[in-house]
Amino acid sequence: MLATLTRVESTDPNYHEAGPARVQALVLIRAPGWPLGPGDAEAGLAAARRAVALRPLYPPNLLALAEALAKTGDSRGALENYLRARDAALALPAAPDRDEWVREADQELQRK
Numbered sequence: 001m002l003a004t005l006t007r008v009e010s011t012d013p014n015y016h017e018a019g020p021a022r023v024q025a026l027v028l029i030r031a032p033g034w035p036l037g038p039g040d041a042e043a044g045l046a047a048a049r050r051a052v053a054l055r056p057l058y059p060p061n062l063l064a065l066a067e068a069l070a071k072t073g074d075s076r077g078a079l080e081n082y083l084r085a086r087d088a089a090l091a092l093p094a095a096p097d098r099d100e101w102v103r104e105a106d107q108e109l110q111r112k
Contacts, residue, residue: 002027002028002038005024008020009021009024013050014054017055017061018050022060024047025047026067028041029044029045029064044068045068045069048064048069049065051064057091059085059092062081062084063101063104066078066082066084067108070108078108079109082109082112086105089105
């Protein structure tokens with residue numbers, strides 16, 4: 001899966017609002033690490049940063065970056081990006097996706 005995402009990112013990094021990098025980030029930060037799985041929080045953080053660099057106002061990219069920052073121990077950076085994700089989502093027209101992004105950011109902000 002990660003190899004496919006890498007190929008897609010090299011072909012079209014902007015596909016689905018920087019989706020290849022965003023999905024790589026989520027896989028790498030959520031999966032268990034070696035020897036059980038491909039998890040690698042630092043690589044996940046790098047992938048999340050790539051997604052945000054391409055589409056800085058897309059809430060899922062900001063949520064992935066916030067999660068990666070939290071996973072790597074940067075709680076302040078995570079908080080800032082959960083706030084940015086919430087603000088970016090609220091700037092969009094009302095829609096089920098937007099509401100889910102706001103809810104996700106709010107849940108994480110309540111934990112911080």
